[in-house]
Amino acid sequence: MDARRTTERLRGQRLLQLGIATGDLVIIVGATLLASVRRVDTPVLLPVANDVNTVALSVGPAIIVAWMLANVARGSYTKAHIGVGTVEYARVLGAAGLTAGAIGISSYLTKFELSRVFFVLLFLVGVPVLLLWRWTARRIVHRLHRRGRLLTKVIISGSESRIDEVASVLRREKWLGFQIIGALVPSTRPVEQTPGGVPVIGFTNETASNALASEADLVLFSEGAFPSAVDFRRIAWDLEGHDVQMAVVPSLSDISSGRMAMRPVGGLPLVHVEPPQSLAASRGLKRAFDLVGATVALLLASPVMLTFALLTKLQDGGPVLFRQTRVGRDGQLFECLKFRSMVVDAEARLSGVSHLNKNAEGVLFKAEHDPRITRIGAVMRRFSIDELPQLINVINGDMSLVGPRPALPAEVRRYETDVQRRLHVRPGLTGLWQVSGRSDLSWQDTVRLDLYYVDNWSIVQDLAILARTVHAVFASHGAY
Structure with a gap:
């Protein structure tokens, strides 16, 4: 079979x-x-x-x-x-x-x-x-x-902790088409499966035989997969002539290919890594891109904005805009603008809906069916129309077209040290978090994507995220 x-x-x-x-x-x-x-x-x-x-x-x-x-x-x-x-x-x-x-x-x-x-x-x-x-x-x-078609059968070799890290990425990014069929661990301590649930089918000193026996298409070598370069070379010799690919997962993660360059020196494959790009993400080129892009977008979106502003006003007579203090670059506070999508006294009723929070382990409040959202507000949230007034924040220099989500002061006070790097750039109208799942993402995934963006910024990445935002908005995944 x-x-x-x-x-x-x-x-x-x-x-x-x-x-x-x-x-x-x-x-x-x-x-x-x-x-x-x-x-x-x-x-x-x-x-x-x-x-x-x-x-x-x-x-x-x-x-x-x-x-x-x-x-x-x-x-x-x-x-x-x-x-x-x-x-x-x-x-x-x-x-x-x-x-x-x-x-x-x-x-x-x-x-x-x-x-x-x-x-x-x-x-x-x-x-x-x-x-x-x-x-x-x-x-x-x-x-x-x-849909489970054209999958690549993968064996992950290495230490148990590193296997689970790699496996979590492959399981999360199902579009990659990798099917994990087992793990190879050092023979010092036999186990049936890793702590993350990957079945152990053999040991790292028998990589080639296990790969052939399991009919794997790819062997991913992570940290601890082989003690020396000589051992890896022998594994490659054993797999020569068989339809099994090999790939090495370095101990580096969340670094874009644009920051890495392979330069062999004396037979050593050195991977040179450029410094993080958080400073470049706050300078002139990105600011000029934001100013021109936000001005054009505001002109194009003005008919839609006027329509929903009128509908919001007619619905209950309350204010059209919702103004909230958010934390910008380097901890500077600013007034973030949104179309009001909730009832007028939404803040006062927050304690009454706290049990609906889907993100109890994180610092964000997420409720898929928040009763405070109005009918017009639900439509605006579905297509992110409520965030269009933030184009004014972009023009004013408080926000960027692309960046981490603007955080509340209460959220920032709960940030751990690493998470503080999100504040090294202007918060964005859209970002990797939005095009990768929006509110469906866990807090850990949101932080990981935001930090990846901060460290690996490029104007090409901004353009790609903006293009993906259009699809994410109309697909409406995680919009609530």
């Missing part, structure tokens, strides 16, 4: 790779045809050196083949990178750049007068559509993973 499932899984992975490659081929052929038939009258900027249709018939097939070969050469169909991380997108872009360079060099060496219109349109159309297709395919893969 296990062998049959393994065969089906491998067949499914190959079909996935073939499907993605087929999609790429269709898009590249389509971009080539579109660039061939599209005629643009730009004799000054892009003079047409050859008849475009003639170009397509003569070199079009060669370009299609070259682009597909470039994708293969760049490893854009490698199963380890499909559906995970930004490497897949980078390799697609790298393949396009490689193809463009090859076309340019070939045209120069052969003195072939390639149409500039054809060349520009080919990549202007092809590259964005390829990236969109890969993004769509990624969503499909993640959905299949959540």
Whole structure:
């Protein structure tokens, strides 16, 4: 039965790779045809050196083949990178750049007068559509993973505590598609399972035999998995020729790939780690990005804001805005603005609903069915409309478009030392906590995501979070 499932899984992975490659081929052929038939009258900027249709018939097939070969050469169909991380997108872009360079060099060496219109349109159309297709395919893969399809069978090797840390991440991020089938621990103390509930199927000194016997697809080596580099090398030799991948989980966590660089020195694979980015997340570039983005967003959202302001006023005659003191960057207090989504005396009635708190172990109050929320307020909370007035806070410099959630003074007084780092940047209108589950997250997960954001800030990450916010808002997961 296990062998049959393994065969089906491998067949499914190959079909996935073939499907993605087929999609790429269709898009590249389509971009080539579109660039061939599209005629643009730009004799000054892009003079047409050859008849475009003639170009397509003569070199079009060669370009299609070259682009597909470039994708293969760049490893854009490698199963380890499909559906995970930004490497897949980078390799697609790298393949396009490689193809463009090859076309340019070939045209120069052969003195072939390639149409500039054809060349520009080919990549202007092809590259964005390829990236969109890969993004769509990624969503499909993640959905299949959540449904238990195309899973990678994983063995985690190392100390019990480190195994549980790795296992908790893999279990939480189900979209990764990792199925934990067992653990390998040092043979000093035999146990049936780790404290976190991962079944122990063997010992670290028998890694290869256990991996083959359990038909694992991947062995994750964590801290304590092997005593020396020589032992790891021997494990690799034993697994040579078998369809088992190996990966090492370093003792580093919550550090973005942008802060790490692998630099072999004398045979030692040194991982250089850049300092945390909390200072950069509070300086000019981010502030300019916030100011421009919030101004544009406020103009676009003004009709919606005016509509709900009127509905809130008509509902019970109370104030439209709810003003609350929050803690900003470096502990500075500011007045946070929101549309009022609760009854007027909500604060006075808090003690009466304290038993509904879903986050008793943390410092936040979360109630999925809070009776103080009005009907209009429920709609606003579902789609985060109640937070739109915070765009004014962003323009004023009290908040940022992206960052940790703005905390109450009472919450900050309960912060532990590490959690204080959340205050090193301006609080955000949205953040990793919102696009990763919002109120469904535990306090520990909220802190982990916020600290990851503070330490690994980049403008690209801000753009990615803003893009994911749109999906999170309309999906309404954890919105209450």
